[in-house]
Amino acid sequence: MVFLQLFWVFFKIGLFGFGGGYTMVSMIRMEVVDTYGWMTAGEYADLLALSQMTPGPISINAATFVGFTQGGILGSLIATLSLCLPSVILMSFVIALFFKHKESPYVKKPMALMTPVVAGLIISAAVMMCDKESFTSVLSFVIFGVTVVAHYFFKVNPILLIVLSGIAGWLWGIYN
Amino acid sequence: MLVLKLFWEFFKIGAFTFGGGYAMISMVKTALVDKRKWLNEDEFWECITLAQSLPGVFAINMALYTGFKISGKSGSFGAMAGAALPSMIIIVLVASFIQNINGLKTVKDIFAGIRPCVIALILVPGLTMLKKAKLDRRTFWIPVLACLAVCLLGISPMYFIIAAIIGGIIWAKIVIRKS
Known part of the structure; x- marks a missing residue:
């Protein structure tokens, strides 16, 4: 029964969730805390912190976590797969529509308008993350500046930059 | 492979x-x-x-x-x-x-x-x-507006995508009619 509920909750979120991990995470909270009462609000806040601290897309982390607490490994698999399933189903439609009619103005013109919108949305995601929690010291600004220059101008591998930033933060913590 | x-x-x-x-x-x-x-x-x-x-x-x-x-x-x-x-x-x-x-x-x-x-x-x-x-002079405001609306007003990004799709279809209709 709980497996069916997990499937239904995360399938819905995968189908209607939109606008990046943070929006989905609040949808998950509504279902998990308010509708089903699987967790308290406090437990969900802990889960969220954990989802942000562990690697991977935040909503995948949250789904795996909720599924695991409700139904073990099988629960986590069902929750995560159900979250991805709508994307897979939608993709077959999009491929049929988009890739087959690529040269049609009905595809080209909407894409021409969607691209600048998406660029604006990605930048907004970066802007909204700029708060006191992200810029705690001089080091934060240095890391930010160095990453922009290193990645934009010198195409330094982002994984390397993340590892180096983590090490810098760790050392800074030790000496302060 | x-x-x-x-x-x-x-x-x-x-x-x-x-x-x-x-x-x-x-x-x-x-x-x-x-x-x-x-x-x-x-x-x-x-x-x-x-x-x-x-x-x-x-x-x-x-x-x-x-x-x-x-x-x-x-x-x-x-x-x-x-x-x-x-x-x-x-x-x-x-x-x-x-x-x-x-x-x-x-x-x-x-x-x-x-x-x-x-x-x-x-x-x-x-x-x-x-x-x-x-972007050119006619389109540069699109990303600016999308970014500001999401950051400052908290409007869902979904509306901008929908607007872009509808706008693009209308644009395509106009182009086709002209040719």
């Missing part, structure tokens, strides 16, 4: 993504466009536009569409599995063994370093994409 390579690239990326799916854009571009040269820049940004314009997990959509472009349906499944698997493994391990990961000072310090790096890693592809959109 290509499917396995795709899986592995996304697996590595999934294991190092902090701060959500947007942080993956730079990594996917570095791996698929710059290093492997499986996609050219235009194809890549097309996939990003599609991934963001559809509902669902952005990172999963991004894996599905780039994977499909590179190696068809099997490629899309390989990429998706690679993107999701590290998350699942790590969460199950952490949930089983560690009670309070965010209480550790070392973890806090490391994340204080990673956070500004992630913001930069999201900002850079956003700017690159702006350049790719080839």
Whole structure:
């Protein structure tokens, strides 16, 4: 029964969730805390912190976590797969529509308008993350500046930059 | 074999993504466009536009569409599995063994370093994409407006995507009528 509920909750979120991990995470909270009462609000806040601290897309982390607490490994698999399933189903439609009619103005013109919108949305995601929690010291600004220059101008591998930033933060913590 | 390579690239990326799916854009571009040269820049940004314009997990959509472009349906499944698997493994391990990961000072310090790096890693592809959109005097306000409305007014990005799709269809109708 709980497996069916997990499937239904995360399938819905995968189908209607939109606008990046943070929006989905609040949808998950509504279902998990308010509708089903699987967790308290406090437990969900802990889960969220954990989802942000562990690697991977935040909503995948949250789904795996909720599924695991409700139904073990099988629960986590069902929750995560159900979250991805709508994307897979939608993709077959999009491929049929988009890739087959690529040269049609009905595809080209909407894409021409969607691209600048998406660029604006990605930048907004970066802007909204700029708060006191992200810029705690001089080091934060240095890391930010160095990453922009290193990645934009010198195409330094982002994984390397993340590892180096983590090490810098760790050392800074030790000496302060 | 290509499917396995795709899986592995996304697996590595999934294991190092902090701060959500947007942080993956730079990594996917570095791996698929710059290093492997499986996609050219235009194809890549097309996939990003599609991934963001559809509902669902952005990172999963991004894996599905780039994977499909590179190696068809099997490629899309390989990429998706690679993107999701590290998350699942790590969460199950952490949930089983560690009670309070965010209480550790070392973890806090490391994340204080990673956070500004992630913001930069999201900002850079956003700017690159702006350049790719080839904006002119008539269109430069589109990303500005979208960004401000989401940041300041908290309007759902969905409305902008829908407006862009409807606007694009009307634009296409006009172009077709003229020709």
